[in-house]
Amino acid sequence: MPPSSTCAPKPARVFTDTERQALHDVIAHRRDVRNEFLPDPIEPSLLRRILEAAHRAPSVGLSQPWNFILVRDPARKADVKAIFDRANDAACAMFPEARQSDYARLKLEGIEKAPLNIVVTCDRRRGGQVVLGKTQNPEMDLYSTVCAVQNLWLAARAEGVGMGWVSIYDKAELSALFALPENVEIVAYLCLGHVSDMFDGPELEARGWARAESLDAAIMEEDWQG
Numbered sequence: 001m002p003p004s005s006t007c008a009p010k011p012a013r014v015f016t017d018t019e020r021q022a023l024h025d026v027i028a029h030r031r032d033v034r035n036e037f038l039p040d041p042i043e044p045s046l047l048r049r050i051l052e053a054a055h056r057a058p059s060v061g062l063s064q065p066w067n068f069i070l071v072r073d074p075a076r077k078a079d080v081k082a083i084f085d086r087a088n089d090a091a092c093a094m095f096p097e098a099r100q101s102d103y104a105r106l107k108l109e110g111i112e113k114a115p116l117n118i119v120v121t122c123d124r125r126r127g128g129q130v131v132l133g134k135t136q137n138p139e140m141d142l143y144s145t146v147c148a149v150q151n152l153w154l155a156a157r158a159e160g161v162g163m164g165w166v167s168i169y170d171k172a173e174l175s176a177l178f179a180l181p182e183n184v185e186i187v188a189y190l191c192l193g194h195v196s197d198m199f200d201g202p203e204l205e206a207r208g209w210a211r212a213e214s215l216d217a218a219i220m221e222e223d224w225q226g
C-alpha cells in the first residue's frame with residue numbers, strides 16, 4: 001500500500017470538561033443487560049453508528065479481523081436459545097451444590113427478548129500469514145476483536161441501547177449453526193435492544209451472586225514481591 005500523502009500527525013483534538021465527563025459517565029453507566037429489552041427494532045442509522053464505533057476499535061497491525069453477523073430471525077434465535085439452554089444446564093451442574101439453586105435463578109441471556117443479536121467473529125487469517133504485532137502472539141487478533149466489542153457496548157450505552165454478552169454455549173454447536181468456516185472464531189454473542197430500565201451497578205452484585213472489587217485491589221506496584 002503506498003504511503004498516505006499526508007504522513008504527518010495533526011494537532012490532537014482537546015476535549016471539553018463536559019465531553020470528558022460524558023465519556024466517564026458512559027463507562028460508569030454501561031451495564032450487561034439480560035431482561036429489560038423492549039421489542040422496538042433498532043433504527044438502521046442508529047445501528048450503523050454503533051457498528052461504526054465497533055469498527056473504529058484498535059486492531060493488531062490494523063488487521064480489523066472482526067465481522068458482525070446480524071441476527072433478527074426469531075427461528076434462528078430460538079435455535080441459539082436451545083444451544084444456550086443445554087450449556088446453561090451443564091454449567092449449573094458445575095457449581096457447588098449449595099450454589100446451584102442461586103445460579104438457576106439468574107437470568108443470563110436476552111437472546112429471544114432482544115430484537116437484535118450480533119455474532120462477533122474473528123477471522124484468524126485476516127491480514128495474511130504475517131501480521132504486524134501478531135508474529136509472536138497470534139491471539140492478538142482475538143484481543144482486537146474484544147476491543148471492538150467494548151467499543152460497541154459503550155456506543156450502544158451512549159445511544160440508550162442495552163447490550164448483553166452471552167458466553168454460555170458450546171462453541172462448536174454455535175459455529176455449526178452459523179456455518180462458520182474453520183478459520184472464523186466466535187468471540188462474542190451479543191443481545192441488543194432499547195431498554196426500559198437498567199441496573200445502576202452490576203446486576204450480579206444486586207442479586208447477591210458476586211461482588212465487585214475496588215480499584216485499589218487491582219493496582220499492583222511492580223515491586224510487589226519485595
Ligand SMILES: Cc1cc2c(cc1C)N(C[C@H](O)[C@H](O)[C@H](O)COP(=O)(O)O)c1[nH]c(=O)[nH]c(=O)c1N2
Pocket residue numbers: 030031032033034107108109165166167168201202203204
Ligand atoms: C467475556 C464476557 C462474557 C460474559 C459477560 C461479560 C464478559 C466481559 N457477562 C456479563 C458480566 O456478567 C457482567 O459484565 C458483570 O457481571 C459486570 O456487570 P456489568 O457489565 O457492569 O453490568 C455475561 N453475563 C451473562 O448474564 N451471561 C453471560 O454469558 C455473560 N458472559
